[in-house]
Amino acid sequence: MPEERTQHSEDSKGRTGPQELRGSVATFDRVEEGATAIATLSTKNHEVFESRVRDRSHVCLACGQASVHRFLYRKNGCDILRCEQCGLGRAETMGFDPESYYTSDYFSGERPDGYADYIGTENILRREFAGTVEFIRKFRASGRLLDVGCAYGFFLHEAKRFFDVSGIELAEDAAEHCRRSGLNVFTGQADETLLGRLGTTDVIVLLDVIEHLPSPRDTIALLVNQLDPGGIIVITTGDFGSLYSRVAGAHWRLMTPPQHLWFFSQASMQAMATSLGLEVEHLDHPWKVVPLSLISFQLTRMSGLRPKRIAISNRLGLPVNLFDAMRIVLRKPSR
Numbered sequence: 001m002p003e004e005r006t007q008h009s010e011d012s013k014g015r016t017g018p019q020e021l022r023g024s025v026a027t028f029d030r031v032e033e034g035a036t037a038i039a040t041l042s043t044k045n046h047e048v049f050e051s052r053v054r055d056r057s058h059v060c061l062a063c064g065q066a067s068v069h070r071f072l073y074r075k076n077g078c079d080i081l082r083c084e085q086c087g088l089g090r091a092e093t094m095g096f097d098p099e100s101y102y103t104s105d106y107f108s109g110e111r112p113d114g115y116a117d118y119i120g121t122e123n124i125l126r127r128e129f130a131g132t133v134e135f136i137r138k139f140r141a142s143g144r145l146l147d148v149g150c151a152y153g154f155f156l157h158e159a160k161r162f163f164d165v166s167g168i169e170l171a172e173d174a175a176e177h178c179r180r181s182g183l184n185v186f187t188g189q190a191d192e193t194l195l196g197r198l199g200t201t202d203v204i205v206l207l208d209v210i211e212h213l214p215s216p217r218d219t220i221a222l223l224v225n226q227l228d229p230g231g232i233i234v235i236t237t238g239d240f241g242s243l244y245s246r247v248a249g250a251h252w253r254l255m256t257p258p259q260h261l262w263f264f265s266q267a268s269m270q271a272m273a274t275s276l277g278l279e280v281e282h283l284d285h286p287w288k289v290v291p292l293s294l295i296s297f298q299l300t301r302m303s304g305l306r307p308k309r310i311a312i313s314n315r316l317g318l319p320v321n322l323f324d325a326m327r328i329v330l331r332k333p334s335r
């Protein structure tokens with residue numbers, strides 16, 4: 001901002017212009033104006049200075065560059081930064097423990113940042129997941145399928161009509177719900193120990209999960225090892241480069257740290273996939289049928305009121321596309 005700098009240097013030199021010769025009243029006015037101007041400018045400069053300090057350097061997990069991460073804003077006590085190279089967003093949190101966070105409260109409307117009523121919207125979610133299964137079958141018609149972060153198993157129940165399915169879920173209640181409904185689901189994080197107990201697989205899905213992982217790159221790298229050559233990883237997540245995300249800033253519907261820790265753009269997804277030896281086979285922004293209860297829950301939350309459950313709207317769904325969420329198919333090359 002060269003204008004500001006020029007003005008500032010003039011101010012710091014003191015006001016010695018010809019106006020001062022026009023009388024004491026005029027001089028007094030000028031001094032007062034000057035003082036206000038200096039105060040305003042120094043506040044501005046302070047902000048510029050502070051935001052520069054808040055920018056920081058990180059090795060980006062998506063593009064692998066040691067790059068400047070621009071400070072964007074603070075949300076829910078977390079600094080939100082963006083890699084200047086690839087556009088990956090990150091939330092810097094202190095002492096966030098996912099194991100104590102993803103409990104049954106999270107899925108039952110007890111927490112404003114969670115789901116309105118996950119189990120209550122099973123019908124709508126399953127219809128949506130049936131569509132996702134159809135989509136996946138265009139890339140892989142059958143075989144073994146692993147759902148990482150499978151919640152209550154609704155997707156797995158749709159997928160098991162075509163695939164030999166298993167799942168991993170961190171929330172004990174949800175994992176137990178899956179097992180009671182006959183699914184092969186393990187409780188825990190997708191780490192080496194747990195994955196070691198599962199065999200290799202043809203399809204791995206992470207549906208709205210990658211943004212929650214403490215270290216998505218490490219997890220995807222482990223999952224790549226788990227994948228047979230020619231197999232695919234299907235990811236859904238927000239698009240941080242989307243118009244809606246950029247316009248809404250801190251108010252973006254998916255900007256919910258510390259629940260969401262990572263905000264991928266198309267470029268950052270591409271960069272991470274390539275560096276892990278995967279090919280981006282498909283990327284789009286799909287339409288989605290969303291339970292009306294979740295829409296009203298999120299709208300209420302955005303309006304600053306405490307969200308409440310509305311029983312009737314659990315049965316209704318609306319097709320929605322804000323083009324701010326993406327679906328990606330990554331393929332591990334055949335040998």
Ligand SMILES: [Zn+2]
Nearest residue numbers: 060063083086
């Ligand atoms: Zn990056």
